[in-house]
Amino acid sequence: MDPLSEIFSSIHMERAVSTRLEAAAPWGWRSSGTDPNRVTFVLVLRGSGILTTKRQEKPVHLAGGDVFITLDGDPYTLVDHLESKVVDCSVVEGNRVGNVIKFGGTGAPTTFISGSFVVDELQAKPILSVLPCFLHLRLEQSRSHAFQSILELLAVEVEQPGLASDATIVRLYELLFVHAVRAYASTRTIPEGGWLAAISDKHLGEAAKAMHANLEHGWSLEKLAERAGMSRSAFASKFKSTVGQSPLEYLTHWRMHRAMLLIRTGGNSLSEVAQAVGYASESAFNRVFKRYAGSTPAAFRRKTYSISGTT
Secondary structure: OOHHHHHHHHOOEEEEEEEEEEEEOOOEEEOOOOOOOEEEEEEEEEOEEEEEEOOOOOOEEEEOOOEEEEOOOOOEEEEOOOOOOOEEHHHHHOOEEOOEEEEEOOOOEEEEEEEEEEEOHHHHHHHHHHOOOEEEEOOOOOOOHHHHHHHHHHHHHHHOOOOOHHHHHHHHHHHHHHHHHHHHHOOOOOOOOOHHHHHOOOOHHHHHHHHHHOOOOOOOHHHHHHHHOOOHHHHHHHHHHHHOOOHHHHHHHHHHHHHHHHHHHOOOOHHHHHHHOOOOOHHHHHHHHHHHHOOOHHHHHHHHHHHHOOO
């Protein structure tokens, strides 16, 4: 299993919301801040708009087919023209009828498909840690046929909901999120550091995929270098400079993340969790886990049960 598959297989999307917004010029609104674990997608189905956020130095001009994604819940402003009046999104929501909102004046039309969902902080931490808080994917930029097809299906499902529409939209969001990460990974703007830099590299990616597929394996630097088709020293040096961690530090990081997810499910004993992430000794696992998470595995489990209300 590659890292992206592993991450998305553990992420559960909740409280999904979808909207078709038909705006006629002049129009403009400001979104309110949301849950920092809420991911928001906006597709410009037709027309154009201008987006501003506090994180962007300049306004972002959106054209038909463009998608933007926010990953931190920060507010943003959308207008048809920089001189247009801007209202709070609550005013726009007042025009909602089902999944459709009509808003603005009588001028040129712009149609948006927007959707958002909440992700669990622990499950989504790996993906949120390597992506920028704002992604703008233009129609012609890194857009595969599959990506475009998902956007079209989403637009149809939002406009004409049918049986099991809510569940279908959540699945489309999951696919859209995966393809958005793929599109970002194919650009030349990936910052150094983290698993995305590792899997995007031709040689390092082979070693990273091997680690993720078998976290329980007794990996050594030599074995990983062999997977990468590199010498031990060259592999260690390139991995450190590209990812920001040594190969074995990277491996430990992912082992502990997997362990935290396994512990939280409550279906395994701590010794079984230790073995599942490559530790034959539970005491050794406890030491590494405490250094990584700040508490012992047992204390982490008790805290998790307390938060969830489990006794």
